[in-house]
């Protein structure tokens with residue numbers, strides 16, 4: 186996702202970053218480019234305009250222009266504004282209250298409501314809840330069957346009563362949920378191909394009846410601008426508490442994700458990233474912003490890495506990545522090189538997914554945290570390094586003890602390793618697809 190947008194922004198930011206001295210003209214020209222890239226990614230024009238204005242206000246100021254690394258600072262501002270645009274912080278669904286807590290899932294036909302209901306049920310079950318699925322679309326028998334089948338196939342409880350009145354289905358479904366000792370009820374409501382008043386009236390009637398704790402609007406991330414106007418209409422006519430953006434695994438241009446929060450004021454809570462029942466993720470604004478922007482960061486890191494690494498070694502790593510055999514042993518090797526490359530803080534700042542706080546930490550402790558990472562990896566057996574998936578709770582405990590760290594630190598490291606590997610795999614794929622990153626990505630380095 187976001188490939189084109191990322192590539193475009195990357196080149197703008199890279200040219201900014203390279204500049205030792207920035208003039209207002211430099212910055213303005215870059216901002217024009219950013220705006221163009223956003224519009225092409227189908228970001229709502231008002232959102233693109235306001236975004237650029239916000240960055241400009243902060244970036245075209247004296248402090249920034251007098252800074253040590255002005256380009257870097259502007260890139261930082263762009264990132265921060267993008268996080269803000271995407272909602273700032275993670276917004277989890279609000280499911281407190283006396284059980285069963287009703288959640289109403291609404292949206293246009295084909296947006297992914299039914300699939301999302303099943304994904305949510307699975308996600309909730311993992312969170313220790315006991316969800317109950319209620320098919321509340323009486324118009325298309327196939328819609329009801331779909332939820333029953335899909336829900337069952339995924340081991341979830343489904344209401345099977347049939348009435349032709351959606352309000353009655355929801356009311357009865359809530360009662361049945363009590364009988365099943367369920368604590369969350371997911372109401373899979375009917376959709377239409379287009380928003381119409383009849384649909385809104387029906388949804389309002391359901392809402393009045395069951396008083397859902399959450400109304401989640403499901404929006405198809407592939408349809409760009411249209412999804413934003415759909416969301417606007419739902420916001421105006423029905424109101425909702427959060428958005429689930431589906432089909433983000435496809436070649437969505439990213440515009441919907443970037444516009445919806447700003448246009449509707451409601452947070453994106455989940456993203457759907459595939460057809461399977463597991464393909465649902467909590468939406469993280471900062472991660473998403475990094476995904477959109479930080480490709481460039483990875484690439485500049487690679488650029489530096491290139492200087493200190495032998496070509497054949499790099500080829501070896503690329504090969505491992507292709508075969509998905511890049512392991513913690515390799516990771517440690519890379520870390521050692523990073524340490525040699527210094528200045529450390531600069532390099533860590535370029536790593537994707539490393540929050541700024543962590544960067545400050547590293548700066549403060551002068552590289553001790555990397556030493557800790559090394560200690561953790563060194564406390565693993567060769568087998569564990571080769572196959573990190575075997576690292577269960579008790580092994581992690583042992584490793585924490587052996588390396589004089591905490592289980593949290595071990596967990597964090599494994600997470601970082603996973604993220605890094607994913608990122609590197611993507612880069613590797615990109616370079617194979619000849620997407621303009623060419624030789625640098627072939628190195629396949631962090």
Ligand SMILES: Nc1nc2c(ncn2[C@@H]2O[C@H](COP(=O)(O)OP(=O)(O)O)[C@@H](O)[C@H]2O)c(=O)[nH]1
Pocket residue numbers: 292293294295296297298299300301376431432433434435456457458459460464
């Ligand atoms: N690739 C992908 N397909 C999805 C996703 N969510 C839903 N779909 C597909 O979109 C189609 C419509 O989904 P459905 O849940 O039936 O939509 P509904 O009409 O709103 O209930 C189905 O083929 C789903 O498999 C997603 O996150 N990624």
Ligand SMILES: [Mg+2]
Pocket residue numbers: 298299300322328
């Ligand atoms: Mg459906």
